[in-house]
């Protein structure tokens with residue numbers, strides 16, 4: 001298995017606080033990899049550090065064989081890696097039309113065939129041409145998340161970093177977005193790294209997962225282990241019990 | 250568990266309408282329910298009117314919207330005729346709402362700790378040092394690991410789940426009689442989610458608080474609440490004791506339950522809702 005993404009001893013600190021403490025991770029080419037862990041354990045920080053939105057002071061990051069450090073990422077990186085954030089309200093500029101939002105990355109990366117690409121991107125996420133000139137504040141949460149995904153896919157990346165892409169959405173829209181992501185992954189042979197606090201979602205979407213706690217990866221297991229309850233970290237067990245719902249006690 | 254005596258809250262035929270350039274948007278269309286010292290869940294898809302129902306009860310509807318109701322009463326107060334200043338006095342102290350998006354409800358230029366302290370001081374006569382102690386205790390109660398550190402952080406410096414808990418701490422610090430929690434745990438990982446629910450649960454059972462729990466998470470609601478209202482297109486389409494959620498009759502409720510991914514079930518693609526126009530009648 002060749003690695004799409006390889007992280008060694010990554011450290012991210014805010015002032016004195018270690019948000020990531022020597023994290024190691026390998027995600028294979030075409031793999032769908034899940035990250036779970038308690039709030040504040042560093043899941044978003046990890047994706048942000050890969051994307052160059054947070055700086056890592058120590059360790060190495062290799063993406064498709066190229067090494068990156070700190071916060072600097074070249075254009076090639078963004079052609080390879082794109083990120084979709086949790087919050088469908090905050091992640092798109094509200095005063096821009098869908099057209100502008102999709103055009104921007106194409107212009108930055110010097111694409112000339114913008115027309116067919118925008119049409120195809122909208123089509124791929126199940127939104128018709130009628131949405132093209134709407135402002136993002138005129139869209140529902142699910143529609144915005146579709147646009148965010150279209151914007152990430154339009155540069156034809158190889159790796160998608162997904163930070164809780166459906167946790168702000170209701171069950172029916174979540175199912176639509178998860179189906180859309182799976183379809184895109186199949187069609188384009190994408191690699192996913194997906195953060196979610198819903199073990200049901202992770203087990204549905206991913207082949208392996210890492211469990212994080214206090215800035216560290218405490219365990220990496222195949223998703224099948226959730227079904228068979230074959231894992232060692234206590235925290236994984238707690239997560240599993242918790243995912244079964246509230247118990248008065 | 251239904252409680253006896255006069256209900257804490259009575260809502261009869263509540264309607265919330267927004268005028269827009271393209272005509273009226275009827276966000277809430279005739280919602281009725283009453284609430285005792287219990288946990289009432291409201292579920293339904295995005296845009297079904299859950300938040301607008303909660304906001305109308307709180308008096309937080311945008312001013313250009315029109316609200317009507319046959320009755321809207323909290324304790325002995327008629328909320329429809331109450332003066333604005335009185336309503337404000339009620340808010341925060343006796344009724345509180347945890348808003349859906351903590352990022353928009355926390356003040357970005359004030360530290361988390363300061364915001365909780367200020368909330369407490371607007372509603373109670375307390376010294377700054379006592380307010381600080383209570384704020385720290387509240388942050389600890391909502392399972393913030395390092396309350397001292399988080400007390401001095403600004404909202405953009407905390408994770409999604411920490412911001413949500415800070416918001417919860419702010420709403421609970423005055424000990425309200427009625428709490429409306431709008432998706433209060435959607436950004437929390439499941440273990441913390443359960444801890445926060447445990448806190449809300451205690452407030453209901455020990456302090457007799459009434460709780461309206463708004464969520465799109467059906468599994469969570471059915472395990473936590475006493476009964477559930479299912480909303481679709483501004484109306485309540487079904488009301489159920491939580492334990493009976495699995496036997497829901499309305500095709501919408503059944504559809505929602507069916508599209509959840511679960512561990513071990515291998516359904517690719519997931520079933521999606523086939524919305525019927527008659528559901529919205």
Ligand SMILES: Nc1ncnc2c1ncn2[C@@H]1O[C@H](COP(=O)(O)OP(=O)(O)OP(=O)(O)O)[C@@H](O)[C@H]1O
Pocket residue numbers: 014017019037038039040041042043044045046405406407408409410411436437438
């Ligand atoms: N800009 C910042 N300044 C200071 N501390 C920060 C900053 N960004 C993140 N942190 C801290 O880093 C830690 C990890 O945050 P992160 O957002 O990665 O958590 P997470 O695992 O994604 O949590 P959640 O599930 O709540 O989203 C938290 O303790 C947070 O307070």
Ligand SMILES: Nc1ncnc2c1ncn2[C@@H]1O[C@H](COP(=O)(O)OP(=O)(O)OP(=O)(O)O)[C@@H](O)[C@H]1O
Pocket residue numbers: 141170267269274275276277293294295296297298299300301302311349465
């Ligand atoms: N200011 C406004 N102007 C016009 N329509 C509005 C306004 N605010 C809300 N609405 C509409 O009212 C309806 C109900 O919205 P509400 O926020 O109550 O939904 P919700 O059930 O809480 O959804 P979600 O799960 O996405 O939070 C929606 O159709 C929404 O578009």
Ligand SMILES: [Mg+2]
Pocket residue numbers: 043044045408409
């Ligand atoms: Mg996060």
Ligand SMILES: [Mg+2]
Pocket residue numbers: 299300301349431
């Ligand atoms: Mg809402």
